[in-house]
Amino acid sequence: MDLFVLAGKAYHSRLLVGTGRYRDMEQTKAVVEASGAEIVTVAIRRLNPAFIAGSGIGSNQTPPSGGDNKQSLQDIIDPSDYTYLPNSAGCYTAEEAVRTLRLAREMGNWTLVKLEVIGDKQTLYPDVGETLKAAEILIKEGFKVMAYTTDDLIVAKKLEKLGCAAVMPLASPIGSGLGILNPLNIRLIAENLSIPVLVDAGIGTASDACMAMELGCAGVLLNSALADAQDPVLMASAMKAAVIAGRQAYMAGRMAKRQTAVASSPQMAMIE
Amino acid sequence: MLIKVNGEHREFEAPLNVLALTEQLQLNPRQVAIERNCEIVPRSLYHEVMLDDGDAIEIVHFIGGG
Numbered sequence: 001m002d003l004f005v006l007a008g009k010a011y012h013s014r015l016l017v018g019t020g021r022y023r024d025m026e027q028t029k030a031v032v033e034a035s036g037a038e039i040v041t042v043a044i045r046r047l048n049p050a051f052i053a054g055s056g057i058g059s060n061q062t063p064p065s066g067g068d069n070k071q072s073l074q075d076i077i078d079p080s081d082y083t084y085l086p087n088s089a090g091c092y093t094a095e096e097a098v099r100t101l102r103l104a105r106e107m108g109n110w111t112l113v114k115l116e117v118i119g120d121k122q123t124l125y126p127d128v129g130e131t132l133k134a135a136e137i138l139i140k141e142g143f144k145v146m147a148y149t150t151d152d153l154i155v156a157k158k159l160e161k162l163g164c165a166a167v168m169p170l171a172s173p174i175g176s177g178l179g180i181l182n183p184l185n186i187r188l189i190a191e192n193l194s195i196p197v198l199v200d201a202g203i204g205t206a207s208d209a210c211m212a213m214e215l216g217c218a219g220v221l222l223n224s225a226l227a228d229a230q231d232p233v234l235m236a237s238a239m240k241a242a243v244i245a246g247r248q249a250y251m252a253g254r255m256a257k258r259q260t261a262v263a264s265s266p267q268m269a270m271i272e
Numbered sequence: 273m274l275i276k277v278n279g280e281h282r283e284f285e286a287p288l289n290v291l292a293l294t295e296q297l298q299l300n301p302r303q304v305a306i307e308r309n310c311e312i313v314p315r316s317l318y319h320e321v322m323l324d325d326g327d328a329i330e331i332v333h334f335i336g337g338g
Contacts, residue, residue, distance in 0.1 A: 018338025028336055043337025046330060047304065049280040052297045072303050073334045089337050099310075103332050106312050107305040174338075223338025 002251065004219055006039075006196055007112055007144040007165040009083070013038045014213070015243040016085065016198065018223025022232060025076045031226050032077055034236035040077060041085040041114050041221065044104050079108060085146065087114035092127070094134035101138060112165065113138065114200075114221075116148040124174040128155045132162065139163045148200050151185035153192060160193050167193060168221060171212065172202030175224040179208035183215055190216035206235075206242035213246025214254070273325035284323070291318035293329070304333050 003010040017037040022028040032040055086104030088097035094117060101113045115134055119127030126149050138145050144165040149155050151169040159167050169189055172178035179202065180186055190197045196218035203209050203222040212220050220243055229235035273286045277297070284296070290313050294301045306313045307330040313321050323329070 019336035020338045022336065041338060042334045044305075044332050045335050046278045047299075047333050049278040052277065052299070052331070072300070073336060074303050084334070086334065087337055102312055103305040103307065104334075106314065107303070107332070107334065221338075227338075 002247065004196070006146075006218075011038045011083075012036075013240075013243075014219040014247055015209070015240055016041065016219060016221040017226060017236070017239075018221070019073060019077065020223055021227040025071055025073075027232060028073075029076050030233045031236045032082070034233045034240070035226070036240040037082070039083040039085050041087050041223070042073060043089050044086055044100050044107075079110075083112065084108055084110055085112055085114050086110065087148075088116050088134075089114075090118065091116065092118055092130075094130040094137065097130070097134045098137050101143065102141075105143070111142055112144045112146070114146045114148060114168070126150055126170070128152070131155075132158060135159055135162050135164055146198070151182050151189065153185065153188045156189045156193060156197070160195050164195060166196040166198055166218070168198045168200035170201040171199045171208060174201040175228075176202050177204030177225060177228065178202055179204050180211055180215070183211065186212065186217065187215040190218075203239075206238040209239050210242040210246035210249075213243055214249050216250055219243070273323070275323055275325070276328040278329070278331055286323075286325070288323045289319055290321045290323065293323060294318065297331075299331065304331050306331050 004014045013036045015035055015037050016039045017032060017035045018041045019028055022031055088100045091097040091100055097115060097117045105111060117127045117130040117134055119125050128149055131147055131149055135145050135147050139162055146166040146168055147159045147164045148168045156167045169186060171180040186199060198219040198221050199212035199217050200221040203220060203225045209220045226232045226235050273284055274281055275284055290306060301315060309328055
């Protein structure tokens with residue numbers, strides 16, 4: 001049985017999905033179910049003061065999509081059925097990320113977190129210096145850290161050495177759907193680390209997810225590829241199949257590439 | 273007393289502990305986390321931690337994200 005072991009727990013699915021930007025809660029649930037994911041990443045945000053009971057303002061406003069305080073994510077995606085992976089998306093310093101993830105731990109008493117410290121608004125590239133700093137603090141506090149980072153082997157190794165539970169290099173910028181821009185780097189990181197390496201960010205379609213797995217990654221985390229697909233539920237099903245196919249191909253060991261043809265059918269006993 | 277809740281000043285009657293605050297705001301205590309003046313209030317202490325005039329309270333919850 002090829003299980004995905006992460007922070008001491010075994011999972012069947014190697015596809016992790018984000019829960020952001022779907023049409024509504026119903027679609028979020030349908031996508032997560034179709035993906036077969038057992039781990040879902042979630043964000044931590046302020047409750048909108050306008051929608052807290054007794055508020056002077058906003059009592060006649062309609063809650064924005066996804067911000068409805070009445071129907072919580074936990075009501076739709078039950079934390080007893082799925083492993084919640086709270087993230088620090090949107091944080092620009094180690095301090096903000098640590099503060100956010102401490103709140104997440106208080107909320108659910110879960111220590112597995114996705115650490116993401118952004119360095120730049122336009123590219124959403126990770127700030128690896130702040131990421132390393134935050135990882136060190138969180139690990140000392142007992143968190144199991146899955147660190148989102150650049151596709152840089154040296155940084156990945158430093159994160160492993162700090163004690164991260166997993167390292168998650170980007171395929172390409174968050175939400176870009178450009179796929180794996182540097183397969184060599186992803187392969188190098190996957191080959192040289194002994195903790196799970198997951199591609200996180202930039203996956204656009206099923207072949208990208210499949211390629212990540214063929215390169216030796218332990219898993220794939222994606223969100224926009226589903227949320228921005230014409231049919232998110234069908235794409236979730238495609239991603240599930242792609243991750244399984246890529247993993248099986250990796251385990252099977254691909255044939256060597258040759259510069260010449262080798263016939264598949266016997267070359268003798270031909271009719272004359 | 274005046275308490276800032278997620279950036280908005282609101283009037284409450286003293287004495288008030290964090291548990292009573294969640295009740296007044298109709299929050300499910302199991303689905304939120306609360307900071308009082310930048311320090312997390314552990315859920316087990318909601319009934320003990322008293323709020324003071326001028327406190328800044330942050331209430332967060334999980335939402336969809338990637």
